[in-house]
Amino acid sequence: MNMAEGLYRTMRLIRRFEERAIELVHAGEIIGGIHPYIGQEAIAAGVCAALRDDDVITSTHRGHGHVLAKGADPVRMLAELTGRATGLNQGRGGSMHAADFSKGIYGANGIVGAGGAIATGAAWAAVKEGSDRVAVSFFGDGAVNQGVLLEAFNLAALWRLPVLFVCENNGYATTLTVAQAVAGSITARAEAFGIPAVSVDGADAAAVLDAARDAVARGRTGGGPSFIEATAYRFDAHHTWEHKARVRYRADEEVAAGRSRDPLDIQGVRLDAETRAGIDADTETLMAEAVAFALDSPRPDPAGALDHLYATGLRGRDGIGLLDTAVR
Amino acid sequence: MARLSYLKALQRALADEMARDENVCVLGEDIGVGVNNVTTGLLAKHGPLRVVDTPLSEQAFTSFATGAALAGQRPVIEFQIPSLLFLVFEQIANQAHKFSLMTGGQAKVPVTYFVPGSGSRSGWAGQHSDHPYGLFAHVGVKTVVPATPEDAYGLFLTAIRDDDPVMLFAPAGSLGVRGDVDMDALGPVPLGVGRVHREGTDVTVVAVGHLVQSALAVAEQLADQISVEVFDPRTLHPFDWDGLAASVAKTGRLVVIDDSNRMCGIAGEILATAAEQMRLTVPPKRVTRPDGAVLPFARELDLAVQPQQDQLLTAVQEVYKSSR
Numbered sequence: 001m002n003m004a005e006g007l008y009r010t011m012r013l014i015r016r017f018e019e020r021a022i023e024l025v026h027a028g029e030i031i032g033g034i035h036p037y038i039g040q041e042a043i044a045a046g047v048c049a050a051l052r053d054d055d056v057i058t059s060t061h062r063g064h065g066h067v068l069a070k071g072a073d074p075v076r077m078l079a080e081l082t083g084r085a086t087g088l089n090q091g092r093g094g095s096m097h098a099a100d101f102s103k104g105i106y107g108a109n110g111i112v113g114a115g116g117a118i119a120t121g122a123a124w125a126a127v128k129e130g131s132d133r134v135a136v137s138f139f140g141d142g143a144v145n146q147g148v149l150l151e152a153f154n155l156a157a158l159w160r161l162p163v164l165f166v167c168e169n170n171g172y173a174t175t176l177t178v179a180q181a182v183a184g185s186i187t188a189r190a191e192a193f194g195i196p197a198v199s200v201d202g203a204d205a206a207a208v209l210d211a212a213r214d215a216v217a218r219g220r221t222g223g224g225p226s227f228i229e230a231t232a233y234r235f236d237a238h239h240t241w242e243h244k245a246r247v248r249y250r251a252d253e254e255v256a257a258g259r260s261r262d263p264l265d266i267q268g269v270r271l272d273a274e275t276r277a278g279i280d281a282d283t284e285t286l287m288a289e290a291v292a293f294a295l296d297s298p299r300p301d302p303a304g305a306l307d308h309l310y311a312t313g314l315r316g317r318d319g320i321g322l323l324d325t326a327v328r
Numbered sequence: 329m330a331r332l333s334y335l336k337a338l339q340r341a342l343a344d345e346m347a348r349d350e351n352v353c354v355l356g357e358d359i360g361v362g363v364n365n366v367t368t369g370l371l372a373k374h375g376p377l378r379v380v381d382t383p384l385s386e387q388a389f390t391s392f393a394t395g396a397a398l399a400g401q402r403p404v405i406e407f408q409i410p411s412l413l414f415l416v417f418e419q420i421a422n423q424a425h426k427f428s429l430m431t432g433g434q435a436k437v438p439v440t441y442f443v444p445g446s447g448s449r450s451g452w453a454g455q456h457s458d459h460p461y462g463l464f465a466h467v468g469v470k471t472v473v474p475a476t477p478e479d480a481y482g483l484f485l486t487a488i489r490d491d492d493p494v495m496l497f498a499p500a501g502s503l504g505v506r507g508d509v510d511m512d513a514l515g516p517v518p519l520g521v522g523r524v525h526r527e528g529t530d531v532t533v534v535a536v537g538h539l540v541q542s543a544l545a546v547a548e549q550l551a552d553q554i555s556v557e558v559f560d561p562r563t564l565h566p567f568d569w570d571g572l573a574a575s576v577a578k579t580g581r582l583v584v585i586d587d588s589n590r591m592c593g594i595a596g597e598i599l600a601t602a603a604e605q606m607r608l609t610v611p612p613k614r615v616t617r618p619d620g621a622v623l624p625f626a627r628e629l630d631l632a633v634q635p636q637q638d639q640l641l642t643a644v645q646e647v648y649k650s651s652r
Contacts, residue, residue: 058395089431090432097430097431106395107431111418111422114419116388117390121396121403122395125399126399128353128378128401148419152391155388155392308431309429310470311436311491317569
C-alpha cells in the first residue's frame, strides 16, 4: 500500500469510527459521551505515519484519532468505549483513557497538557536504554497555557530528548477561542526554549507527514525535541454533551467554512476514485464488525471493579465498614 | 552489631538498589551534590543518566518519572521539602496512581517518591513543615513512614522494587536516629506489616514515624504503672490492620500519636477502624496536630502545634484510668 492510500485509509477509519461512536452515544450505548476528533484526522494520520510500532505517543481527551492512527485495534477500541470486558482497557478506561501499551500508546488523558511531561520521560528512557525510539505528545491549543507542559519543553530541550510536541490548534479550548486564551504565538512558546517549531496545515495529511518525518528524524539522530503546530478545524462539538446543553459559541458560517476544507477530501483527491471507494467500503465493513463485536461483548463483572488498581495485585479494604466483619 | 544512622540507612538502600538494578535511577533537585546526604557519591559512580539533577520543575519531573517508568525504568524522586507534594498532587494522585486501573492492567508505574525531611525541621515555618502522608493514603498511593534505621533501609528497598507508585516519608525527626543494627540481616521489609517495638498488656499506642521514639520513652516512663504496647504501622497504606487487631485484642485500649493534622488524618482512620472492628474496652484517644494546622515559625509556637511526648503520656494515663 502506498503512503497516499495509507494516510487516507487511516483518516477514513478515524472518521467512520467517530461517526459510529457518536451514533452509539445518542443510542445510549456509550455512556459519558465522547470528544469528537472529526476534522482533525489528518494530524493523527500524518504524524503516526512517521512512527514505528515501538515509538511512544501520549494523547489527549480527544484521543480516538491518535490511538487508532498509532495502530490500536478499532474493534477492541469500540468495545472499550462501550464499556465492555473485551475493550482495550477491559472497560476500565473508556474514551478518555483508551490505551494500548503493546503499540506504544500510553493512552488518552483526561487532563489537558498532562501527556507532555510523560512523553518527555518516555523519550528520556529511550536515550538511557540506547534506543532510537521517539515519543510524541499530542495536545491542543488550550494545553499551551498549562505550566507543566512548558516545564516539559524546558526539560526536553535542555536534555535534547527525542520528543515531538504536536499542538493541534483547532481554534478552541472547549469554548474559548485561541485569541481569547493564548498570549503571543503558539510556536513562539516552543521557540523560547530553543525547540525548532513549524506550523503546518493540519487538514493536509501529506503536509503533516512531511513535517513529522523531519522532526522524527531529528529526534532519532540526537537532534532533540521538535514542535509542530498543526492548524485544523473541529467540525463537531467539543463533547457530545454540547448538543444536549445547546451551547452556542460558533457562528454557522464559521462552521460551514471550516467544514469546507475536509481533510478526507484533500487526501481523497490524491487517490483514484476506485481506490478511494474500495477503502471506504473496507472501512464500512470493519466498523460494522466493530459495532457488532462491541454490542455483543460481555460487560465487566462488577466484582472486579477494582481489579488492576495496583500492579502488584494489592487489595484494599472494601468501603462497607460496619458490615465488613473481617478485619482486613 | 554496628551503629547505623537512619540517614545512612537511606543512603545505603538507594546505593545498593542502584548497584543491583540498572533501571533504578534517581532524580530531583540538588541531588548531584547530595544536599540531603542521601544521594552523596551516586553521581560520580553512576553518571548523569542515572542521577539526574533536575531544574526546579516539580510538576514536569514528576510526570517525567511516570513516563520513564511506563517505559521500563524505576525512578526514585527525591523531594527536598514535603510541601512540594502539594504541587505535584495531580501528577501522582491523578496520573501515576491511576494508570494501572485505567489501562486495565496494561501499565505499571514503579516510581518511588521520597521525602527525606518530612514534618517540622524547627524554624522552617508554614510552607516547609507539613507531613502530608494522609493525603496519599487517602487517594490510595502506597505510603510508607519508617521509624528506625533498619526499617528505613528495608522499606526503601521494598518501595523501589514495588511495581506501583510508593511514597516514602522520612520524618525530619527520624533522620538523626541511630540504632544497633546487624548489617548482615539488613534486607527488604514488606509493605503492610507493622512492628511491635515493645510488648505490653494495658494500652496499645500506635505511633507514626519519629513518634515511635516518643512512644517508647512514654512506655518506659510508665513501666511500673501501665504496661504499654508500642505498635508502629510502618506503612500507612496498606495498613497492617491484623497486626493492630492482635495488639488491641490484648490491651483493649488504644491511643494514636500522629504528627499530622487531626481532621481527616490517619489517626482518625485508625480510631474509626478500631471502633468498627475491634473490641475496645474504653473510648480511644488520639494525639495529633490541631485541625487544619499551619506550623508557625517561632520555636515555642512550632512545638505547641506538634504532638508532644507529655501529651501522649497524659492520654495513655487517661485511657488507662477510665477503665478502672
